[in-house]
Amino acid sequence: MFKKLILFLLISILFINCKNASITVLSSSNVADIINNEFTGDLAFNTASFVEKYWRVVGNTGFNKSIYKIAEELEKSGFVLEENATENDILTYRIEKRPLKNPTWESVNAIVKIEGKNDTLLQHATNRNMIALNSYSTPKDGVSAEVIYVRDLEKIADLDVKGKIVFAETSPYGIYKSAIIEGKAVGIITYNNPSYLQPEKNTTSIQFRSIPLDTVNKSWAIAMSFAAKERLKASLEKGKTTLKVRVKTNIYSSEELTIVADIKGSEMPEERLVFSAHIQEPGANDNATGVGVALEMASLTAKFIRQQQYEPKRTLTFLWGDEIISTQRYVQEDSIRAKYINWGISLDMVGEDTEKTGGTFLIEKMPDPSAIWTRGNDKHTEWGGSKMKLEQMKPHYLNDFLIDKFKQQGKRANWIVGTNPFEGGSDHVPFLRQNIPSVLFWHFTDQFYHTDNDRIDKVSKTTLKNVGTTALIAAYTLLNADKKVAKSILLNLETAAVSRLNKEFKQSKIAINNGDSLSTQIEIITAWKDWYQKSFTTTSGLFSDEKVINNDIEKSQKLIDSISSVIIKELQKKN
Template sequence: MLKKLIYLLLFSFLLFQCKTDEKPKKLPPKNYTDIINKEFTGDLAYKTTSFIEKYWRVVGNTGFNKSVYKIAEELEKAGYILEEKATKKDVLTYRIEKRPLKNPTWESVDAVLKIEGEIEPLLQHSTNRNMIALNSYSTPKEGISAEVIYIKDIKNINKTNVKGKIVFAETSPYELYKSAIIEGKATGIITYDNPSYLQPQKNTTSIQFRSIPYDSINKPWAIALSYQAKERLKKTLEKGKTKLNVKIETNIYASEELTIVADVKGAEKPKERLVFSAHIQEPGANDNATGVGVTLEMASLTAKFINQKEFQPKRTLTFLWGDEIVSTRRYVQEDLTRAKDIKWGISLDMVGEDTEKTGGTFLIEKMPDPSAIWARGNDKHTEWGGTEMSLEQMKPHYLNDFLIDKFKAQAKRANWIVNTNPFEGGSDHVPFLKENIPSVLFWHFTDQFYHTDNDRIDKVSKTTLKNVGTAALIAAYTLLNADENTAKTIIYNLEKAAIERLNEELKQSKIALNNGDSLETQIEIITAWNDWYKKSLSTTKDMVLDENSIELDIEKSQKTIDAVSRKIIKKLKAQF
């Protein structure tokens, strides 16, 4: 009996040992697409978006800080360890950086705007939470009653006595602030300036959020109107002298700036990293609770793969959440040693839209390439608009076409629409680019609810959240474990993309020449694209230990692109 017991114990031990010694399943590159598509559901992204969009978020205020700690809570659930408690063996870590704010933070509490003599409010905070301009102070509890003066042209405001009155103008309150409050001694400001892409005559209750300068001496206030409220007020003014009663309650208080950073430590090249950034501030759902949510689900799913020993990145993957541009700029500037090894930066901003409701397709805003100078064909600037750029500002790199390839593949798989736009700026990709770190922006535009109080959770699509997060994570894993084979694949795809681009530019040049444009300009455009792609090919060297291993591949593709460019220029010269 004893022998039998010993035998059973020995057998159980050996069986347990065999199980613990099993090698973990690896997530091979060819399966990134299938497995991530299966595992990235969009549930956490949507749940997080729903939590965050409830708050009107400005850096340092209650909603912003609750969002940061919600992210931290979810990171810990996923297995991330607070840096101060982590050991060198911990792969998954996070930290919350705290800094004092120079100016106090701000949050809206309540407001109501009434035309004296009328029962129904002109506006109220419960239905228009963007009505109070950022940095506005509270009125007395009983409110302020004063005559409203309509200023048609603010250049002529000094010709009107506005002291002690409410100034109403169709411009931004920031533009009106100095002449009305500082110089005119007005008691407050009311404005309307919703741009046409918001379709204000259709979305009559939308208010795009506005701000005025922080001013602790004059303690000013401003209210932004919806199209509906603006029309009603103007009709009342047509009848004669109009008084308004304004009640505003806001909180302005000292606070601190929070930035949350999570790292997945690379196993072989931990100093090299890819950074995903998503800003928390701004009061909407799509802008930018969706970016926060998608980034958090990417971080959570990555932790799951790490904990299950299915994925191990060679390079470090970083997720950053904070104040738009401010937090990202600090991240790439405050630690120069860290910054020199940031290989890629990707910004997620407005990435979950239900496009049937909002109207804007998903876009990859490219790093500066010649389309930012010559936007033609399918290269179109959004209503946001681009600034004039020069060839010296171009950023040749494989990242543009690499990400477009990955996202177009997901689009085909999921029957999803993916487009691109030339570089325009204005989000967290800009600080990376200013430090010569390759970076792009994922976003949607045009959005008829952009920056308005109608940008709520009902305009968010969980399917879009899933598609963006899935494609972004597939791309990230590929880059993090990039090697010689990855580089050669990208070189091949870049060559194809270059040839397609050059042939498209040939078509566009023929159209331009038929419209009277100069041959010299067309040759300049073809040459610029040729140069951009040749230099982009050279950037693939950052994926390999031995540059010589891909040198011949690069040179071969560069010669092919040169040959295609020469042929195109020859055709243009012959025909025109």
């Protein structure tokens, strides 16, 4: 019996050693290959499929079910609920609960008919964005009322809309006070899909809208598709038009949930990189895809750690919650924690099937001079951005480091990667407000953006894989950055700086030939020089001994100073 036991132990040890021998530890030379092989996009896609079923507002049923779905998957991957964790647990998560100041909201059902017509004008079953957020229910049997078309919004006060349904081609929020509170209209029906949604092509799309939460009047608003708007206008041209409207919504007290998963660093656990993905929004690409990608990134990292393939020196954090609000709280409520957040990245609309949606994958950069002087290949999206000032710039290596990583994946996967100047509007903004380096990963233009046609059929598993894979490659590099990595990033940054100055030189020559002032062109070249020179210095924060890289930084600064001086002299010759 003893001999059999010894033999069994020897065989077991041999099996374990063979198994461990087959596991490859991640390194700078193989990390791209391994993550590309391991990140399938399956969990990201399946999670997005689950989340997009719901019209998600913080505190409502769909939002909360999404939170607990994430928690369930994290536990499957080995994450331990923080309150049950020990000091030895590397993978932990928590669900933060806070009372909501205002009640939450969810749509249930709605139908709109033109009286005298057999078919419906709109119905919730096919247009789940038709009920404006914060709308109350109509009486059970609905409301029948004449439609008053308000062509000139400035003259709405001159119209008798009491007891009527106000129809206007504008936002329902903007006319709520004049139509409902002052005019005593029974409800609002509106249309205002922007042109980038291609409404005459996507005739059934409705972009979601909202009205103020009004506990006194308890009114409602309906948003229309292009097709419905055209039908209603045609009916009005023939004469008096009455609509029968039934709306069912739920408005109730709830709580705000945020879920945070931490993968604790082994050497510098207080330092961290945070990925933020918001849950609220009604669509698939926006932003069930961000939720799904973040979850697969967390789960795959947990697998690597369990198999002893990867050990982060710094902490990796994933945050899921209410857009901007949850991230803003995370960087504000704990000043010590915020001090050591080295990087923040927003995952928002990261799974698009661009053959269907249009647009391309974009890295929205931290504020750099392209947000002031947008020219050449730098272009704002249709989402739009306001012109910034030099004092708003955020010089840092993160922009070009991530662009380089994503361009590499683009070549590998034959995938188009673009950039856009800073515009704001997502979870990268709270990081930047706290002077934490941050960018946005997203897609635009999307012809189904914020519409009820943003469904799972517009999501690409390949895109989910490309974004998640590259985001992890970049994260692992930063989390374990050392002197070698810092010098590599500095070299890449220097190359990017030289390329940028040469591009701006070409643009400045064109501008001068078109009559623009020399002083403006010198200001632009100087701004880019300063931005990169300050960005060089940020690489010293990648490891503790800053002196090691200071000489390299000074060399890069001198090179860029020299190149910019030559460019300015050349521009002066041409003037």
